[in-house]
Amino acid sequence: MENRSQWGTRAGFILAAVGSAIGLGNIWRFPSVAYENGGGAFFIPYLFALLTAGIPILIMEFTMGHKYRGSAPLTFSRLHKKTEFIGWWGVLVAFVISTYYSVIIAWAISYSVFSFKLSWGSNTEGFLIGDYLKTADPGVMGGLVPGVLIPLIIVWVVALGILFRGVKKGIEIANRIMIPTLIVVFLIIVIRAVTLPGAMEGLDAFFKPDFSKIANPDVWVAAYGQIFFSLSIAFAIMITYSSYLPKKSDITNNAFITGFGNSGFELLAGIGVFSVLGFMAAQQGVPVNEVVSGGVGLAFIVFPAIINEFPALNELFGFLFFASLVLAGMTSLISICETYIAGLVDKFKISRTKAVIFGGGFAAIVSLLFATRGGLNFLDVTDYFINQFGVAVLGLVEVVVVAWLFRKLKEYQKHANEVSDIRLGSWWTISLGIVTPVVLGYMIFGLFKQNLTKAFATENGNYEGYPDSLISLGWTIAGLALVFAIVISLVKWRKSTEQSESIDKREAK
Incomplete structure (x- = not known):
């Protein structure tokens, strides 16, 4: 008998899945990645990556959860009891991400308030690093920063409050409100942005194709990396969300809607970002390439500086921009937290309330590390290593285990085809069996080669000045996620949960 929570409607699931995929990286990572890798020409490898990795993995994870x-x-565990650790690995990667992701949302809340008086002043970098975050030297923790702590508490109260209410009454309702609001707010920003002086020069820089870069394999790796990191795949989220689907659910259509919905928002973000970058370049009398930025610096340094130069309604558009960051971040944070809440409920047979208190509460406590004066430095290192050597490696392992080790693609293809309008063919099996593993393997080989030979560099800049202890912390966090995953998988399930039947076996009876 099915006792698992379920989504109220198909739209509720799609909004939640899209809400998970649309996050801070869509706004501050995609535009700069596209620009640096061929502009308009980048959309060729990007679309190819979406169709050969992004959507195929989404379909696989939706099918597994369903x-x-x-x-x-x-x-x-139901796939094979020896692979349970992969699920916990994804859960622990999600746990780590939630601890610092929540802090970035707290920054966005603070900046939403700062927007009313443009409190960041003219030196936006000095304000962020010094006045607001009060950043200590790399490797030094320092005390808690009240300006970060207070909004961080608000973030966790809202997120855990939604999660307490469950799937249908909490997560689904929250996404039904937040995602449409986010789209409306961001559309307002984009419409205003494209009317600014210099906006067309910015858009020309963004869309102008440089086809010579298509021959560079690093551009294709960048496309796959962007798709991979922006779709919330390979770290437990989509498997968890799809496990709440009703028995008769169109898996393939849902995956296409989620994938293209996420990419559509990334394109919208690119238009908005490069419109305002074009405006900034025009104001400073410099080429667009001299003002292009990405990551935290784009959101909290460059954008405040641009907002200062707006011809009118600076405060309003500053608030709308940072409010959009809060909305995009919250929908993703909720989905990230749901992975370990669901894992605790299933493994230890505790109530959802206890799982939210223990899992979410512990994540909130750990997040305090990133609300200290050394928080920005710890965040940079943790984000880099847990994403590159957590999410990326985990994705490769997941695909290899399913496609190569247990050869489950045909079985999953049959399951998806039985409930979906769009039938899967050789495109899907070739993508997951050959294309995705090869590209991910090449990408991960390059990452290990880079990081074992020199200090790491992130989208925010080169961090060669970081002490070895901080770099070691990054490696340790990424490694411990796997170690703890193996340890937890050795704990026996309560009431033989892992022996329960799949949906196929129940229906066969």
Whole structure:
């Protein structure tokens, strides 16, 4: 008998899945990645990556969650009990991400308030690093920063409050409100942005194709990396969300809608970002390439500086921009937290309330590390290593285990085709069996080669000045996620949960 929580409507699931995929990286990462890798020409490898990795993996994870009816650990345990650790690995990667992702949302809340008086002043970098974050030297923790702590508490109260209410009454309702609001707010920003002086020069820089870069394999790796990191795949989220789908759910259509919905928002973000970068370049009398930026610096340094130069309604558009960051961040944070809440409920048979208190509460406590004066430095290192050597490696392992080790693609293809309008063919099996593993393997090989030979560099800049202890912390966090995953997987399930039947076996009876 099916006792698992379910989405109220198909739209509710799609909005939640899109809400998870649309996050801060869509706004501050995609535009700069596209620009640096061929502009308009980048959309060729980007679309190819979406169709050969992004959507195929989405379909695979939707199918696994729907078929096995469980959180990521329970899903992989039902695939084969020796693969349970992969589910916990994804859950622990999500846990780590939630601890610092929540802090960035707290920054956005603060900046929403700062927008009313443009409190960041003319020196936006000095304000962020010094006045607001009060950043200490790399490796030094320092005390808690009240300006970060207070909004961080608000973030966790809202997120955990939504999660307490469950899937249908909490997560679904929250996404039904937040995602349409986000789209409306961001459309207002984009419409205003494209009317600014210099906006067309910015858009020309963004869309102008440089086809010579298409021959560079690094551009294709960048496209796959962008798709991979922006779709919330390979770290437990989509498996967890799809486990709440009703028995008759169109898996393939849902995956296409989610994938193209995420990419559509990224394109919208690119238009908005490069419109305002074009405006900034025009105001300073410099080429657009001299003002292009990405990451935290774009959101909290460059954008405040641009907002200062707006011809009118600076405060309003400053508030709308940072409010959009809060909305995009919150929908993603909720989905990230749901992975370990669902995992705790399934594994230890505790109530959802206890799982939210223990899992979410512990994440909130750990997040305090990033609300200290050394928080920005710890955040940079943790984000880099947990994403590159957590999410990326985990994705490769997941695909190899499913496609090569247990050869489950045909079985999952049959399951998806039975409930979907769009039938999967050889495109799907070739993408997951050959294209995705090869590209991910090449990408990860390059990452290890780079990071074992020199200090790491992130989208925010080169961090060669970081002490070895901080770099070691990054490696340790990424490694411990795997170690703890293996340890937890050795703990026995309560009441033989992992032996429960999949949806296929129940219906066969």
